[in-house]
Amino acid sequence: xxxxxxxIHASLELFNEHGERxxxxxxxAAHMDISPGNLYYHFRNKEDIIRSIFDMYESHLASGFxxxxxxxxxxxxxMGYFDAIFYTxxxxxxxxxxxxxxxxxxxxxxxxxxKAQQQVLQHSSHILRQxxxxxxxAIESGKEVELADTIKMLVSFWISYKLTQSSxxxxxxxxxxxxxxxxxxxxxxxxTPQSRPTFDxxxxxxxxxxx
Numbered sequence: 001x002x003x004x005x006x007x008i009h010a011s012l013e014l015f016n017e018h019g020e021r022x023x024x025x026x027x028x029a030a031h032m033d034i035s036p037g038n039l040y041y042h043f044r045n046k047e048d049i050i051r052s053i054f055d056m057y058e059s060h061l062a063s064g065f066x067x068x069x070x071x072x073x074x075x076x077x078x079m080g081y082f083d084a085i086f087y088t089x090x091x092x093x094x095x096x097x098x099x100x101x102x103x104x105x106x107x108x109x110x111x112x113x114x115k116a117q118q119q120v121l122q123h124s125s126h127i128l129r130q131x132x133x134x135x136x137x138a139i140e141s142g143k144e145v146e147l148a149d150t151i152k153m154l155v156s157f158w159i160s161y162k163l164t165q166s167s168x169x170x171x172x173x174x175x176x177x178x179x180x181x182x183x184x185x186x187x188x189x190x191x192t193p194q195s196r197p198t199f200d201x202x203x204x205x206x207x208x209x210x211x
Contacts, residue, residue, distance in 0.1 A: 004042040006032065008056070011049045015094035020050070020102065047106050050095075054109060057092050058116050064088065067126040073136055075198055081127070082180060082202065085155055089176050096159040097171065117152065124148040136195040137187070147190070151183055158182070177210035 001009075010032050014023045025046050029039045043049045064084030068077060095102060103110040125148040131137040132144060139147055158179035159171055168175060184206065188199045 003034070003038070007039060007042055008049065008052050011046075012053050012056075012091075012094075015053075016091075020094045020098055025049075047109070050102065050106070051109055051112075053092070053095075054112060057088070057095070058112070060084070060088060060091070061116055061120050065120055065123045065127070067123055067130060073131070073134060073195075073198075075201055078198065078202060079205070082184065082206070085183060086176060086180050089155060089159065089179065090173060093159055093171050093176070096156065097163060099156070099160070117156075121145065121148055121152060124152065131195075135192055137190045138192050139190050147186075151186060154179070154183060154186070174210050177206055181206055181210065 007028065011023070011028050014028060014031060023046075025039055025043075026036055028049070029036045032039075043052070064087070065081065071077060089096060103113055125145045128137065128139060128144040128148055132139045158176075162168060162171065162175050162179070181203065184199065184203055188196070188203070191199050
């Protein structure tokens with residue numbers, strides 16, 4: 001792995017473990033046992049590193065939430081989407097924990113974030129529309145975008161909610177699975193008799209993961 005990529009992955013690890021606000025470029029360099037000058041050869045500042053991490057975030061969103069085309073609706077298909085939600089929340093949890101502050105410091109990043117979220121909304125709305133048309137969900141016609149946006153809102157702010165509305169000091173996987181189960185609860189509210197057994201199996205799967 002190239003030094004630049006090592007810096008990105010080390011920074012992501014430190015941001016997630018200690019919080020982005022508590023980590024400086026000097027911390028990153030010391031963690032990697034390289035000189036600050038070596039780090040600055042690859043990145044101008046911490047914001048530059050965060051933008052590179054955001055490249056990874058954008059790539060995951062683009063690949064993880066593609067509408068399914070011509071595929072049969074299976075447990076595995078739906079689990080792929082829920083796993084993608086969990087991976088996003090876990091892998092980039094530092095960003096969700098401090099989202100407003102990070103975006104307020106970097107207008108360029110904010111515009112990229114808004115564009116990425118708009119694409120997620122389009123893709124997830126399309127997925128809900130497909131599930132609705134195939135009788136897997138029962139959503140009032142024309143409400144798919146609002147429902148997708150509500151789910152996106154829960155995902156985007158679950159981490160900050162847990163950090164401010166409970167006694168936990170840091171996010172662990174169990175608390176994220178709790179958030180994923182809340183998303184699943186929304187889906188179950190729109191389940192049809194055809195799909196309810198599948199959502200029951202999904203719930204049992206993620207309850208086991210949360211233990």
